[in-house]
Structures are given as structure tokens and as C-alpha cells.
Amino acid sequence: MLKYNERLIQFGLLITAFSTIAILILIGLFILKEGLPIILKVGIKNFICGVNWLPREGEFEIFPMIMGSLWITAGALLMSMPLSLACAIYLAEFSTTKIGKILKPTIELLAGIPSVVYGFMGMVILFPLIRNFLGGPGPCILAASIILGIMILPTITSISIDSLQAVPYSYREGSLALGATRWQTVKMVVLPAARSGIIAGIILGVGRAVGETMAVIMIAGNAVIIPDSILDPVRTLTANIALEMSFATGEHRQALFATGIVLFIVIMILNITANLIAKKEVAK
């Protein structure tokens, strides 16, 4: 009797576990079912490389949005990488453990600020600055890069700190015993050892930047153009979906799902890469 119950419970839990996969498959299949037809109709090359996004005339080509996402993400990375690495190295290697213990959770806490608040800060503080000193209306790649950069700071910093702290202390001892200074040790021993973890952290940060929607709608300008300066407004893949989702029908809606597919694939590749790099590190 007891054994029967146990079997039942095990079966119930199996169902639960499978429902998780089922949900993922459901989401994936749904998006594919809705988006694939239009990609096949327009042709993958045209969809990704074409520059005309004119839903009212049935033209669905997302290259400007891909460029928008690319520029903003690259900019965000440029802004945040030096700062987060500096932070991580200082907190992991040079500060006393007490300060490190307080500041690391503080930085992680700040990762919880909603993205709309960041977007708002961009509107209220960055726009006037850009208008007065650089010209232009405010919404542009620069503004979005700065805000996104700040948003992914906690992510990259926290993972980098973890990676640095995971390097065995014996590495440092060996280097210091040979007469190297702390910085030389960090530069030539610790950093290379932690490299995979840090890169994984950066990739995850990039993933977060690519997936950001609300803040970008508020501060990037949403113009469907291929930018040639950082003061140009752009529209990202995510903003494109959000702006047109609620009223798109038929092929238009399918095109938005197709944009979702592209996003999904990009982030999947980023995540898999990050995981592989992190695993390589653990295997070492």
C-alpha cells in the first residue's frame, strides 16, 4: 500500500517536471508557429537584411532594428565593462573582506531596480544634458547605451566577483611568493584564471541588454532608420515588438513573432555560449 502511494507520488512529480518542459516547448512552438510562415514568405535573407519596415504596405524587414539593438548593446557594453571590471577587481582583490561583504550585496540589490525607473532617469537627466551639450532632441543611441550600461553593471560585476573569488588562493600565494606585487598577481595570474567566468558574466549582461524593452522605448527614439552616429534615434527589436504588438493582425502580427524568433535565437546562442564557457572553466 505504501509502495503504491510512493509510486503515485513519484509519477506525480514526474508529471510536474515534464510540465516545465512542456511550458518551454509550448512557448517555443507557439512563437515558431506564428512567426515562421512570414519568414518563409518574405525569405530569411530579405527579412533579416532588408531595410523596409512598412507594415501597412506588407513589407517586413528588420535590419534597421537589428542595427538598433546592436549599436545600443555595443554601447552599453562599452560603458559598463570598464566600470564593472574595475569594481569587481577592487572588491575581490584589493578591498578588505568587510567592505566587500557589504558592497557586493548592495550592488546586487541595485539590480532589482525596475527598468522603467532607469528609463525615466534617462528621460529626466540625460535628455536635457544631451540637448544642451550635444544637440539633438535627446532620444538617441548614446542615451540608451548609458542607461543600459548602468542597468547591466550589477550583473557583470557580481558574476565577475564570483569568478575572481573562485580562483584558488594558492594561485595568488604562489605568485606573491615569487615576489610579484598584488596588481601583477591579479593581472597575470588571477584574471587569466577567472577569464571564462568573467566572459560568461559579460555575455549574460549582453543578454540582458538585448532583451530590455521598456527603458529602451522611453529613451531610444524608436525611429526605423539605420543609424550613422550615436546621436541618432534607433528602434530595437524589442521596442518594435512592444510598440506594435497590441494592434497588429495577420501578417503584421506574424512578423512581430518572427522578430521574437530572431530575438529568441540570439539570446539562446548567447546563453549557450556563456554556459559552455562557464563549464569549460569548471572542468579545468
Place this chain on the structure above:
Amino acid sequence: MYRFILTFTLIPYMMIGCARTKVETINIVGSTAFQPFAEKLAEEYMAMNKDVQINVQGGGSAVGIQSAQSGVAQIGMADMVVLPKEAGGLNSVVVAKDGIVLIVHPDNKIDGLSTQQIQQIFSGKLKNWNQVGGENRPITIISREEGSGTRVSFEELLLKDVKVSPEALIQDSTGAVRVMVGNDINSIGYISYGFVTKQVKTIKIDGVVPTLENIREGKYKIIRPVFLLTKGVPVGKVKEFIEFILSPQAQQLISKYGLIAIR
């Protein structure tokens, strides 16, 4: 212990299920230009009728049409000049008329523009304010998303065949356009007349000042009707709410706050 957790998780389901029965809900969705008015009218109506709950949401006219079609909303608000073919099959009632005005920053010296100048500005042909009599500043175009009734009406009435330049900054509601124009001295945008505040300045079109009188008398031509769309002829509480909006009391409220009453 897990029995406790199980019951605990089931209780909210049961409570919420019970609460559902008493009040009828009307979802009215769509035009961001009419949304504040719908909200005010809904507040007044709900004060008089306790058994109805009215949820007002924005999203733009196309969302209104979509939602009415799919049944997500009982009433769709759309303020396009001409309803598109997606609205075919929906029952429509005109409840007000709304003017579209061109706005610039209050410090912009420009007083008015001609239709042709407006077309050239929005298509990107004219790029500097000094080409239309203003200072030497680049023009920033602010426009709406494709599903906006205001945008569609603006394009039909003023731009005709001219397309809006892809360099235009896109905002997703009338209010957001107003914020952008109010903050940037180089910008020009278009919003509903009922939304004009001191934060922005309206300009003349072909010499006609956008005022309520000019709109009423037909001198100012850029106006569009506000449609309430329902799937089939409205019945029950929906019908009563729409009739309330057409009543003299509601129409007076509408014209008090900047739209044109139709009765």
C-alpha cells in the same frame, strides 16, 4: 505539512471565484486621445450605477478596433477619419468630434505653417526651422505609432500622399508626444485638441487658428470623429453607457474639456 500548503493554495482560488458574480464589467479600449474623456464619463456613470464596473484602457485606435473584434473589449474607441476595413462588421456610433492640432515648443517663434510646408517638414524635405521663417535650428519630427487614430487621421487630412520620414521619433500615446514637444525646442508634433496644455504651443494651419469656435464653425478643417465600436448592436449595460455618453449631460462635459459635442 504538505496538506496545509495544499489547502492554503486553494483558498484564494475559491475566494476569487465567489467574488465574480455581482458586478458587470465593461472594458472600453482604444484611442489615447479619447481615453481621459472616457475615464471621466466612466467615473460619472459608475457613481450613478453601482452595478457596473467600467475599465478604460488606451493603446491607440487600432487596439480599440482589434479588441472590439476579438471580444477582449466590449467597446472600442477609435478616432480615425475613416474606419479601416479591419473595422468592417463592427457597429459604430459617433459620440464626439476632435480636432488635431500641430504643436511646437512654447519658445518657438513660428506662428503658423501652410499645408505644403507641413507636408515638406514631415516628409523630411525641410530640415531646418529657418526654411519656414524661424531660427536656425534643425527640425525634430515627433510622430505616433502606426496604429494611432491620430496619426492615421493626420496623414489622411493633412499629409495626403506624403509619407512621414522614417527619421521621425515615435511615441506611443498623445500624452507622450506632448511631453516630448514640450521639452525640445526643435520639435514639432501633432496631438488631439483636447490635450493641449500650457506645456506646448499650437500653430495656425493655412492661417486658421485652432480654436473651439473655428473648429465648430468648420473653418479649421483638421477634425475627426470619435467612434465607439461594438460587435453587433449594443445591448444591455453597454447600450446604456453609450446612451449616457450621448446624453446632454455627458456631451456638455465633453465640450467643456475640449472636444466637440455632436448633440
Place this chain on the structure above:
Amino acid sequence: MKIKPVFTERIVKKILFVGTVFTVLILLFIIFYVLKNGLAVIDLEFLLSSPKELGRAGGIFPCIIGTIILPLVAIIIATPLGVGTAIYLTEYTREGKLTRIIRFGTECLAGVPSIIFGLFGFVLFVVYLGFGWSILSGGLTLAFMILPTIIRTSEEAIKSVPYSYREVGLSLGGTKWQTITRIVLPGALPGIVTGVILGIGRSIGETAAVIFTAGSSLRIPTSLFDSSRTMAVHFYILAREGISMENAYGTAAILIIAILMINLSAYWIMYRFMAKFS
């Protein structure tokens, strides 16, 4: 001229220090800026009354309700699913192809941007299944979003319960399930609760997925099928449309305080949990 390494070290240390201070300052600045402008607006009336004129006046009470109910629904759906999956993965299977597939799926789900969840939730729940803009649609969508987090943290928590605990339970004659519910789960509870709290924290700040599934109604919701506006959505709308900057700051201030408190409690529980097992 070759620079002495000691010299380089001093300079680098200073640069890194400045970088760190700069980073922390930026993040703290945002919080303080919002709190400074927002706390002035908050009073009992702001918290307890309903918005008037689309939010230009009045308070944000319905939004507070929405912000409480929506994550609650999400947790009610996601926690049994997530914890159950975690239990299955750790207790009932060995590391193999199956668990790797499930884990891979969870990792994928964790990385999906919230707007895609919003798109999915909108088309599936709001339109296709006919739930409309409702707490149900929003809650289901949020549940899918936080599921990976709950699975991951629950798995970690359960794994970290020492094997000896289980041995004790089994040697006393308990069945596997009895051992799990009476020994392992209580031991893993702090970790699980941390995951749940983090999920709540994420749901509260979420805007993209919520605005397209739960809608933005300003009324106090009375049923699962009512639309409801959360504080994050309300803040977004107020700020975007310039309806009221003061109220926007006030809403943001409450939002940030709530999220900080939630994350702090998660850390505190995690800290005590760590202390117990190390």
C-alpha cells in the same frame, strides 16, 4: 624608463578604487534621487485613495492592490510546479539525459526577454483563450517567467541538505516521500523561500510582460478576470505621458522601497540558511 611595479600597483589601486566608488555612486544616486522626489508626495491619502483624472490627482491604491495580487497569483501557480520539478530532479532521478534536458530547458526559459513573454501571453491568454486583459492572464505569464528562478534556487537548496539527513530518515523506517516532506524540505525551506521572494521581486518590477497581459485599468480589481494596473505600469504611464511627475516619483519611490525590502529579506534568509549549513 622602467616604472617600478610598486608604483604601478599604487596607481592601479587608486584607479580601481575610483571606478568602484563611481559605480556605487551612480547606483545609489538613482535610488536617492527617486526617493528624494517621491517621498514628499507619499502620505496616507496617496496610499489609500484611488487615482483621479487618470492619475494626475488622488492616490494609487488600486495599483498597490494590483502589485500585491499579480505576483501572488504568479507564485501560487509557479511554486508548486517549480518545487515539484526541483524535488523530482534531485531526489528521484540520477544525472542523465533526462535531467540535462530539463535543466537546459530551464536555462533557456530563464534567458527569454520579458517582452517575448508578454507577446506570448497576450496572444495566448488575452486573445486566443479569451481571458482578456486580466489578473489571470498576467499571473500566468509572470508564473512562466519566474518558474526557472524557483526551480534553480529550489534545486540548490534541496541539494545542499546533507545526505546524512536523508539517511537518518530512511533508517528510521520512513518512506522516501516521508523523508522528503518531513526532513529534506523543511531543511531546504529557507533556500526555497529565497527563490520565491526573488521571484516576487522580479514580478513587482516587471512592466513589459504585465502591461500587455494584465492591462492598465485603474479600478480596484474584484475578480481574477478583471484587469489591473501594477505600480510599475502606473509609473510608466504617468512618466511617459507627463500626467503628473510628482505622482510618478511617488509611485517609483514606493516601488523601489518595496523591492529593496523584498530583496533584503531574501538576503537575510539566505544568510541564515548559509550559516545553518556551513
